[in-house]
Amino acid sequence: MGYTTIQSGTTLGFEKIDFYLPEKNAVVIIAGRGAYNFDKATEKSRFRMIKRSIENLPEKPTLHVVNSFKFTGMKDAKDRYDYLKETLGIEQLSSEIAKDVEIDAKAVEEIDQVDDEDAIVDEIIDDEAALETDGPEVVDEEVLEDPAQVLDANEEKKE
């Protein structure tokens, strides 16, 4: 049994990841609110895309996802330890990685809480930018963005 190197906060390809275990070519992601639907369990498609993209990187890493809601919700340290072992699919787990993952999962939770105090404008801009399309020349394109507004605008023009 040798040591397993754990790199935290590295970038693999163009994806920034939480943990990378080079000997095992394994990636560990701590996933929080941005990754799951309101039920804190089913994944959003954006997160699935990120997962798929990581799995398709030239290194072809094995991907492990730690659900931060589930992890930080466990009060007993042994439960957390078992959950990590199960999630990472390994029999032995060094205390370092357990500690690191714990810190990271807590950080994800804290970020979620801090987020509540942040202005919502940035998020909205991001969200709308994600939906925005090419420009005003074709009305249909904007409808994908917000049909109600475009149709209203058209009606106003007609008037």
Next chain:
Amino acid sequence: MKFLDLVYKSKGDKVNEQELKDAALIVLSSLGKLALRSPYVFKNLLEFNEYDEKTVLSLNEEIDEITENCLTKTHVQQIAKFFDDYTRSKDPSSKFLTKKLTRDLLLKVHNHYQEKIESGNVSPHVLNDLFRIYARVNHNDMQDAYNSFIRGFGQTFDSFEDRHLAAFCRSLSLASLAQEDIFVSVFNRLKELVEQKAKQSPFVMTFLQLFQSANELGLKEVSTRALLDDCIKKAYGLSTIEMVEAGKFSAGIRFSILLNILSTGLDENEEFRQLAKSLVESLDNCDPKDFKTSLLTNRSIHDVLRVQSIIAGSDGAVTNGAKFVKLAEII
């Protein structure tokens, strides 16, 4: 500090002053509340405005009064529109409107108009405006508000036009609420409207928006039906896919659809795989400048790289996407 002065000036019987619209007061009052929570602003308020501590603290109660006054005197439609516009505004002052504050404010508006909302006495526009705000600040402690909006939606469902339905589903997606039953009802209603040819609206875009919203939540069945159902073809001669393939949409929209297909793994389905192929090919044929401008103006570079990564790793399952890869490299 100007907004605080406005809040202060607008207290008490001066609530109807001309320079302050009723709806604006609601937001201003919430900003004032935020300011009172900030030690820095609080200190400045005391120093620069020569208010004593007691006066400043008493503002809190007055602000509550102002808000209540505004809610009573203003039409719900004005409030919803102003509130929604303000939360989307890029105005620097809107940065004070945090999620928590927006939630407080929305709950206040909700409590005041709860009966009206639940009985379906508000228009689809108003319901959508308020629900959109709810979607942005969705939280566990807002279950009552959510139930009211859903009840209101149920009551006014028949008066919702296609665009309202799509907007409601968009908000559900924004709030990460995968309510499959609602999506299915909306899909069926849209289908009904298409079959009735209720009006010459660009229904196909509504279906695309439904596809996108459902897909973001991982509702594969609804998103598949929204894109593959033949009702559009029956009514307008071309199916949604055929319209996409015929290049009826811009590079931005085509990329959006491609991204949605790849992200949920819909390309396992043969029809979607074919569509993804033709989308990649058509994006390959884009002028690099257009590609760069249209995609990167509105998309994160990561999305483009992710799509490229998925295409490259799909062993030709989608297509080799050689040109697409080159375009991504240009970026």
